Amino acid sequence: MKVSSMTARTLDTFARMSIGRAFASGIGMVAGGFLILLVLVAIFAPWIAPFDYAAQNLMNANAPPGWPHLLGTDEFGRDVLSRVIFGARTSLSVSATAIAISMAAGMTLGAAAGYFGGVFERAVMTVVDLTWSFPDILIALIFVAIIGPGLTSTTFAIAIAYLAQFTRLTRAQIVRLKRETFIEATINLGAKPSHILLRHLMPNAIAPVIVVGMLAIGDGIVLEATLGFFGLGAQPPTPSWGAMMSSGTAQLFLSPWVIIFPGVAVAVTVIAVNLFGDELIRALDIRDRLRGA
Amino acid sequence: MLSVRDLGVAFGAVEPLSGVSFSVDKGETIGIVGESGSGKSLTAMSVMGLLPLIGGRITGGRIVFDGQDLTSLPERAYRKLRGGRIGLITQNPMTSLDPLQKIGPQVDDVARLHLGMNANEARARTEEILGTLRIPEPALICDRYPHQMSGGMKQRIVIAMALAADPDVLIADEPTTALDVTVQAQIIRLLDDLVKQRDLALVLITHDMSVVAQTCDKVVVMYAGRAVEYGPVETIFDRPRHPYTQALIACIPRGLDDTARLTGIEGTVPTVINYPKGCPFHPRCTRAEAICATDPPDFSVEGDSAAACHFAEVADAQSA
Amino acid sequence: MPNLLEVRDLSKRFTSAGGPFRKARSMHAVNGVSFDLPEGRVIGVVGESGCGKSTLARLILRLIEPSSGTVAFDGDDLLAKSPSQMRKLRARMQMVFQDPYSAIDPRYTLTRAVAEPFEVQGVKPARPMAEEVAELLEMVGLNPGLASSYPHQISGGQKQRVGIARALALRPSLLVLDEPTASLDVSVQAQIIGLLEDLRTELGLTYLFISHDLSLVKYFCDEILVMYLGRVVEALPDTAAPARHPYTRTLMESTFEPDPKKRRLIAPLEGEVPSPFDLPPGCAFADRCPQASALCRTETPALSSETGHAVACHHPL
Ligand SMILES: Nc1ncnc2c1ncn2[C@@H]1O[C@H](COP(=O)(O)OP(=O)(O)OP(=O)(O)O)[C@@H](O)[C@H]1O
Numbered sequence: 001m002k003v004s005s006m007t008a009r010t011l012d013t014f015a016r017m018s019i020g021r022a023f024a025s026g027i028g029m030v031a032g033g034f035l036i037l038l039v040l041v042a043i044f045a046p047w048i049a050p051f052d053y054a055a056q057n058l059m060n061a062n063a064p065p066g067w068p069h070l071l072g073t074d075e076f077g078r079d080v081l082s083r084v085i086f087g088a089r090t091s092l093s094v095s096a097t098a099i100a101i102s103m104a105a106g107m108t109l110g111a112a113a114g115y116f117g118g119v120f121e122r123a124v125m126t127v128v129d130l131t132w133s134f135p136d137i138l139i140a141l142i143f144v145a146i147i148g149p150g151l152t153s154t155t156f157a158i159a160i161a162y163l164a165q166f167t168r169l170t171r172a173q174i175v176r177l178k179r180e181t182f183i184e185a186t187i188n189l190g191a192k193p194s195h196i197l198l199r200h201l202m203p204n205a206i207a208p209v210i211v212v213g214m215l216a217i218g219d220g221i222v223l224e225a226t227l228g229f230f231g232l233g234a235q236p237p238t239p240s241w242g243a244m245m246s247s248g249t250a251q252l253f254l255s256p257w258v259i260i261f262p263g264v265a266v267a268v269t270v271i272a273v274n275l276f277g278d279e280l281i282r283a284l285d286i287r288d289r290l291r292g293a
Numbered sequence: 294m295l296s297v298r299d300l301g302v303a304f305g306a307v308e309p310l311s312g313v314s315f316s317v318d319k320g321e322t323i324g325i326v327g328e329s330g331s332g333k334s335l336t337a338m339s340v341m342g343l344l345p346l347i348g349g350r351i352t353g354g355r356i357v358f359d360g361q362d363l364t365s366l367p368e369r370a371y372r373k374l375r376g377g378r379i380g381l382i383t384q385n386p387m388t389s390l391d392p393l394q395k396i397g398p399q400v401d402d403v404a405r406l407h408l409g410m411n412a413n414e415a416r417a418r419t420e421e422i423l424g425t426l427r428i429p430e431p432a433l434i435c436d437r438y439p440h441q442m443s444g445g446m447k448q449r450i451v452i453a454m455a456l457a458a459d460p461d462v463l464i465a466d467e468p469t470t471a472l473d474v475t476v477q478a479q480i481i482r483l484l485d486d487l488v489k490q491r492d493l494a495l496v497l498i499t500h501d502m503s504v505v506a507q508t509c510d511k512v513v514v515m516y517a518g519r520a521v522e523y524g525p526v527e528t529i530f531d532r533p534r535h536p537y538t539q540a541l542i543a544c545i546p547r548g549l550d551d552t553a554r555l556t557g558i559e560g561t562v563p564t565v566i567n568y569p570k571g572c573p574f575h576p577r578c579t580r581a582e583a584i585c586a587t588d589p590p591d592f593s594v595e596g597d598s599a600a601a602c603h604f605a606e607v608a609d610a611q612s613a
Numbered sequence: 614m615p616n617l618l619e620v621r622d623l624s625k626r627f628t629s630a631g632g633p634f635r636k637a638r639s640m641h642a643v644n645g646v647s648f649d650l651p652e653g654r655v656i657g658v659v660g661e662s663g664c665g666k667s668t669l670a671r672l673i674l675r676l677i678e679p680s681s682g683t684v685a686f687d688g689d690d691l692l693a694k695s696p697s698q699m700r701k702l703r704a705r706m707q708m709v710f711q712d713p714y715s716a717i718d719p720r721y722t723l724t725r726a727v728a729e730p731f732e733v734q735g736v737k738p739a740r741p742m743a744e745e746v747a748e749l750l751e752m753v754g755l756n757p758g759l760a761s762s763y764p765h766q767i768s769g770g771q772k773q774r775v776g777i778a779r780a781l782a783l784r785p786s787l788l789v790l791d792e793p794t795a796s797l798d799v800s801v802q803a804q805i806i807g808l809l810e811d812l813r814t815e816l817g818l819t820y821l822f823i824s825h826d827l828s829l830v831k832y833f834c835d836e837i838l839v840m841y842l843g844r845v846v847e848a849l850p851d852t853a854a855p856a857r858h859p860y861t862r863t864l865m866e867s868t869f870e871p872d873p874k875k876r877r878l879i880a881p882l883e884g885e886v887p888s889p890f891d892l893p894p895g896c897a898f899a900d901r902c903p904q905a906s907a908l909c910r911t912e913t914p915a916l917s918s919e920t921g922h923a924v925a926c927h928h929p930l
């Protein structure tokens with residue numbers, strides 16, 4: 001095949017995905033760059049962290065930022081920087097896993113409800129709207145209270161808290177797309193429901209769901225930190241930003257760095273996710289499609 | 294009454310309109326025809342002085358109304374003219390009607406603003422105009438909201454608003470495109486009557502050649518932002534000189550008395566970003582030669598018609 | 614010629630859901646429509662916006678279920694078909710849609726769009742798919758070089774050609790054309806109409822051609838059905854037949870000739886089109902009809918061909 005047309009096609013696909021275009025603005029570039037860096041840090045934590053996150057050194061507890069503990073140490077003398085770095089691992093992986101589960105389940109439910117309609121749709125949407133009317137944190141707390149604390153239950157708690165959002169959004173997309181002429185045209189070719197759903201409806205519905213998922217990872221991090229803060233998330237010695245802040249409250253005035261740095265990590269990450277998400281929404285030009293969900 | 298000479302319009306670097314000329318007199322209807330994107334609405338906007346509103350500017354030419362050049366008219370003076378001595382009717386009546394206000398007050402406002410009438414005089418005038426537009430029970434209609442009326446009725450209200458200020462020139466931009474044929478016929482009849490009764494000058498913008506054939510005295514044919522041919526309606530239909538006009542007329546199905554097969558015009562209508570150099574029609578023209586791709590043609594005048602084509606004389610020779 | 618399509622008393626009622634502040638209302642979008650379409654002929658359906666043309670097309674192709682009536686395709690009752698039988702049958706009855714701009718999935722290249730009928734029907738074309746696609750694109754006058762473009766990269770007329778290529782891919786017998794040129798420029802409309810004429814003779818197709826443009830229908834069709842508010846009010850057996858229904862005459866008089874020497878006197882028309890949700894009793898055209906009598910306002914005229922070609926009017930012209 002001609003190289004030029006292949007390049008053109010690749011470029012075209014890239015433009016259609018438009019993830020690339022989100023990086024085009026200054027804000028998008030900074031926020032996106034930070035997130036990429038953060039993911040790399042989380043992946044390569046064992047090689048990047050200067051110390052073992054669990055190594056205690058009571059002789060050097062509550063040391064202020066300086067050398068060699070750049071961000072100081074906590075009440076057990078553990079290196080705060082190393083714990084923040086490993087905490088990124090916990091926060092990102094828990095939040096991303098939870099959102100991925102939530103998205104997969106929400107898309108399946110939403111698509112089925114939107115496509116088949118009828119009693120099934122009403123049943124799904126009644127349950128979903130019920131959870132939608134409670135704050136996320138309440139749903140997550142109830143769930144953890146039932147299942148018990150830990151990372152796995154935190155993951156599922158977050159997944160359930162966001163299920164309603166993905167279900168509603170996907171359903172709204174499907175219902176809108178179902179009315180498009182190209183769907184009727186494809187039915188008229190003799191296509192089965194599975195073909196319509198998997199080859200036309202889902203591929204066209206997915207972009208806004210992914211963007212919302214991306215934004216939800218930020219919220220998931222906050223939720224994970226909140227559960228961790230209440231001691232319901234990661235159990236010691238696994239570092240998590242929320243749990244670190246929680247243990248830091250005891251020495252808020254004695255050694256504020258223990259609570260400040262994980263706090264800053266949460267804040268900066270969430271801001272970056274939201275800024276990048278906004279750029280993505282702009283680049284994909286889907287603001288309208290996010291309304292009503 | 295109104296004459297436009299060599300008008301050009303630009304938005305930033307793009308120039309979607311250039312070399313547009315025509316004129317209308319009282320009691321006369323001129324049709325501006327062309328396909329989608331050919332610049333018909335922009336021409337109307339330019340005459341109405343509405344270009345700044347959409348970020349455009351006039352790059353050249355003159356618009357003379359009643360002996361006065363409008364291209365240099367200050368906005369304040371324009372505001373008096375617009376909706377006053379020059380009326381505009383748009384394709385979608387809802388762009389001119391306020392959905393939240395009753396019909397009566399909306400039409401009254403025009404006479405109060407432009408003719409300085411008081412409320413009672415204005416209402417009397419409104420009812421009179423609605424009556425001449427053959428709207429049944431004008432007093433009742435004045436008390437209705439736009440959404441309570443059919444599309445054809447709304448379009449009549451818009452025409453009434455344009456007439457309320459007693460204009461000299463009426464510009465109608467696709468006034469019937471959104472309407473059904475039976476309703477379209479009624480509106481066309483109405484406009485025709487108005488031209489005759491009130492001695493109006495009507496600029497009728499449309500893409501429908503049949504509407505032009507039915508109503509206009511003169512025609513401007515536009516293609517890719519240019520006027521390509523200009524002349525009396527009979528000449529345009531019977532002896533078109535520009536290859537585009539000829540092809541366009543061959544595109545109209547003529548029902549029974551025409552057995553020739555429709556072929557259309559090869560290629561597609563250019564968009565403003567890829568307007569061809571030279572003659573804008575050359576990529577689709579069957580008569581094009583090398584010069585057409587490089588040099589924009591001048592108007593070749595023959596009698597009272599003009600065609601922008603290097604080879605317009607060929608058509609003259611054929612029809613002779 | 615045998616009838617490819619036999620439509621009997623077809624009706625569709627739409628009901629708008631009621632709410633706390635609205636009562637449920639219902640309307641007949643299509644009301645008791647019957648006609649035969651013999652193989653190889655072209656029947657035109659003409660009528661104004663909202664008179665039920667597209668609904669009729671959907672009913673005939675069973676894209677929506679009728680409230681009553683029957684459709685027989687090639688002698689077979691369509692409504693008796695199971696969903697899987699129906700899917701197979703669709704290969705033989707295709708449609709070109711009113712709005713080319715949304716008739717192709719925006720994420721599909723032209724190749725994928727034109728190959729989709731084969732994929733969906735599980736049919737393997739005789740030659741390699743790429744060749745088949747190129748052939749189809751050429752048949753509708755598209756440069757096969759466009760095959761890898763997306764819909765947003767081509768013009769409206771080109772999109773409509775893609776729609777036609779898709780419809781023709783499986784060699785159907787019946788093609789329903791729902792205002793295939795309504796959203797296109799005249800020069801492009803003429804291209805598409807010319808193409809459809811060529812394809813008809815080449816492939817021996819049978820067309821149901823829907824349009825609001827009487828001159829186009831007259832140009833293109835053998836017979837014409839005139840619809841008004843869901844009903845067929847007149848069936849013109851050929852394009853030269855004089856109007857017998859007052860509405861048909863109004864329609865003809867409202868359609869201008871593209872010739873300044875043949876200007877019309879436009880007769881004023883009183884009255885408004887009634888709302889389809891509360892049609893008055895009797896003839897739906899009575900409010901606008903110069904011939905209307907007391908009978909017209911009480912009794913709905915049935916389509917009858919006692920005194921000439923079929924017309925639904927108490928006082929035909
Ligand atoms: N605000 C604008 N900025 C830039 N370009 C514009 C703007 N408005 C119109 N144009 C361009 O000017 C050209 C002429 O547009 P115009 O609306 O006059 O066409 P038209 O002949 O009225 O078409 P239609 O029949 O579709 O109404 C188009 O190519 C359009 O893209």
Ligand SMILES: Nc1ncnc2c1ncn2[C@@H]1O[C@H](COP(=O)(O)OP(=O)(O)OP(=O)(O)O)[C@@H](O)[C@H]1O
Pocket residue numbers: 627628642660661662663664665666667668669711825889
């Ligand atoms: N799915 C639906 N639900 C409710 N009402 C509908 C539905 N589809 C069509 N209608 C109504 O049925 C009537 C006929 O519609 P239809 O689309 O068949 O008209 P049409 O003749 O094709 O008009 P147009 O020329 O505007 O395409 C209209 O009043 C429309 O509002």
Ligand code: SF4
Pocket residue numbers: 535536537572573574575576578579580581582585590601602603604605
């Ligand atoms: S100038 Fe040339 S290209 Fe343009 S219309 Fe005339 S012959 Fe055709």
Ligand code: SF4
Pocket residue numbers: 858859860896897898899900902903904905906909914925926927928929
């Ligand atoms: S039935 Fe009566 S009202 Fe209806 S079209 Fe005929 S004459 Fe007119």
Ligand SMILES: [Mg+2]
Pocket residue numbers: 333334335466467
């Ligand atoms: Mg316009």
Ligand SMILES: [Mg+2]
Pocket residue numbers: 666667668711791792
């Ligand atoms: Mg329709």
